[in-house]
Structures are given as C-alpha cells and as structure tokens.
Amino acid sequence: DTAVSQTxxxxxxxxxxxxSIKCEQNLGHDTMYWYKQDSKKFLKIMFSYxxxxxxxxxTVPNRFSPKSPDKAHLNLHINSLELGxxxxxxxxxxxxxxxxxxxxxxxxxxxxxx
Amino acid sequence: xxxxxxxxxxxxxxxxxxxxxRCNYSSSVSVYLFWYVQYPNQGLQLLLKYLxxxxxxxxxxxxxxxxxxxxxxxxxxKPSVHISDTAEYFCxxxxxxxxxxxxxxxGTKLQxxx
Numbered sequence: 001d002t003a004v005s006q007t008x009x010x011x012x013x014x015x016x017x018x019x020s021i022k023c024e025q026n027l028g029h030d031t032m033y034w035y036k037q038d039s040k041k042f043l044k045i046m047f048s049y050x051x052x053x054x055x056x057x058x059t060v061p062n063r064f065s066p067k068s069p070d071k072a073h074l075n076l077h078i079n080s081l082e083l084g085x086x087x088x089x090x091x092x093x094x095x096x097x098x099x100x101x102x103x104x105x106x107x108x109x110x111x112x113x114x
Numbered sequence: 115x116x117x118x119x120x121x122x123x124x125x126x127x128x129x130x131x132x133x134x135x136r137c138n139y140s141s142s143v144s145v146y147l148f149w150y151v152q153y154p155n156q157g158l159q160l161l162l163k164y165l166x167x168x169x170x171x172x173x174x175x176x177x178x179x180x181x182x183x184x185x186x187x188x189x190x191x192k193p194s195v196h197i198s199d200t201a202e203y204f205c206x207x208x209x210x211x212x213x214x215x216x217x218x219x220x221g222t223k224l225q226x227x228x
Contacts, residue, residue: 004157041202043158043218055213090157099208099216100146100165105157 003027004106006091012112013081020077021109023091031055032074033092033103034066043090049074050097078111086113116141116207118219126225127195135190135222137205147188148206148216149179158204164188175199200226 004025013019025032033056034046048056052068063079078085091106121136139145146165150158162173169181179190188205205219 041152041221043204043221045215048213048215050213056215058215092157097213098211099214100163100210102160102163103158103216105159107155107157 004091004093004104006089006106006109008109009107010110010112012114014114015081015083017081018077018079019081019111020075021089021091021111023074023076023106025072025091025093025104025106027093027095027104029093029095029104030071031094031097031101032068032071033094034074034076035090035092035105037088037090037108039087047074047076048097055097081111081113083113086111116143116145116209116217118205118207118217120205120219120222122222123220124223124225126227128227129197130194132193133191133195133199133224135203135205135224137188137190137219139186139188139205139207141186141207141209144210145207146210147179147181148208149173149177149188149190150204150206150218151175152202152204152221154201161190161203195224195226197226197228199224 031050033048037043047066049068065077088108092103094101094103117140119138127133148163149161164181172178202221208216
C-alpha cells in the first residue's frame with residue numbers, strides 16, 4: 001500500500017538518451033513535486049503541480065519536462081541526458097500547495113548517466 | 115529569498131546520549147520550519163514542523179525542536195538516541211502562505227555509535 005511510488009528505482013543510461021521517470025500517489029493529494037538530490041545530498045525542488053497545473057518551475061534546463069496526466073500522476077521526461085543529470089530524483093505529494101502541509105516523499109529514482 | 119544553514123555535516127554520538135542538530139535560517143518574511151529525516155536508500159519523512167504558537171515542537175520518535183525567532187534558529191534535539199536514529203536529517207524553511215517552495219538545508223548525518 002505504497003503512498004507515493006516511483007518507477008524505476010534505478011536507471012542507468014548513456015549520455016544523449018531520453019528517459020522518463022514515473023510517479024503515482026494514492027493519497028488523494030492535489031499537489032505533487034519533483035526534487036533532485038545530488039551526490040552531496042543537497043535537495044532542490046524542480047517542479048510543482050497542483051491539480052495538473054504547473055505552479056512552481058525552478059531554473060531547470062528545458063531538457064526536463066514534467067507531465068501530469070491527472071492529479072495522481074506526475075511524470076518526468078528528460079531529453080538528451082548529460083553526466084550532470086546523475087542524481088536521485090524524488091517525487092513528493094501534499095494535500096494542498098500551502099507549504100504548511102507535510103510533503104510525502106517517494107523512495108527515489110537513482111539515475112546514473114554514463 | 116530564504117536560506118537554511120545546517121552547521122554540522124556529521125554528528126557522531128554514543129547510543130543513549132543526548133543530541134542536538136543545529137539549524138539556522140534567514141528570511142525577510144514569516145516562515146514555516148520543518149525537520150525531515152532520510153533513512154538510507156529511502157525518501158524523506160517529516161519529523162516535526164513549526165507553523166505558529168508554542169515555540170517548542172514535539173515530533174515523532176522522541177524528537178523535539180525549539181523555534182527561536184531572535185536567533186533565527188530551529189535546533190533539533192533528542193534526550194537519548196538509539197541506533198535506529200542513524201540517518202540524514204534535513205532542516206527546511208518556507209515563507210508562509212501561497213504557492214511557496216520549500217528550501218532544504220544540506221543535511222546533517224547523525225551517526226549513532228553502539
């Protein structure tokens with residue numbers, strides 16, 4: 001009964017490839033997020049969606065494109081992968097976009113670009 | 115813009131000893147403050163949060179934190195740690211209200227020594 005799930009858990013790919021990471025939450029939350037955690041454990045928000053609409057878009061290369069087909073899913077597509085994209089990507093959700101609400105994190109997807 | 119400083123990257127402590135993990139923040143507006151914990155190979159989990167009211171906040175697993183507005187601090191404490199508390203701890207801050215992003219600190223690795 002996983003609350004926030006991500007697939008795949010591990011992703012190893014070569015530079016220049018295109019890949020997608022999927023995220024699903026079964027908590028009935030309105031808001032979902034993508035975070036990137038680098039090798040030094042620094043966690044930075046990339047995107048946030050509320051009811052399928054983009055509400056936070058940090059300075060992220062346009063090779064990264066989030067897609068929210070419905071409010072339970074937020075996928076991340078990455079074009080032309082680069083070495084610097086190697087990181088752990090976390091999906092999260094919260095009941096509403098008000099930051100007072102707790103964010104529930106998925107287990108992460110470890111992306112390795114070779 | 116807001117920022118978070120976690121003053122210690124690693125904190126070793128013996129089992130059953132007390133621990134304090136330090137966090138200072140900077141913001142020109144009122145904020146919410148959080149502590150999240152990340153166990154190895156897992157996503158983040160909320161330990162506790164300060165929104166308003168009492169400056170002493172109690173969380174899960176016996177942790178507590180004190181909001182000090184004059185010192186712009188939100189230090190995390192536990193009177194007696196267990197081996198299972200070994201994890202990475204993240205302090206986070208966000209401005210109150212609206213569609214605001216949460217800014218995370220770089221994390222403090224708590225190493226409990228048997």
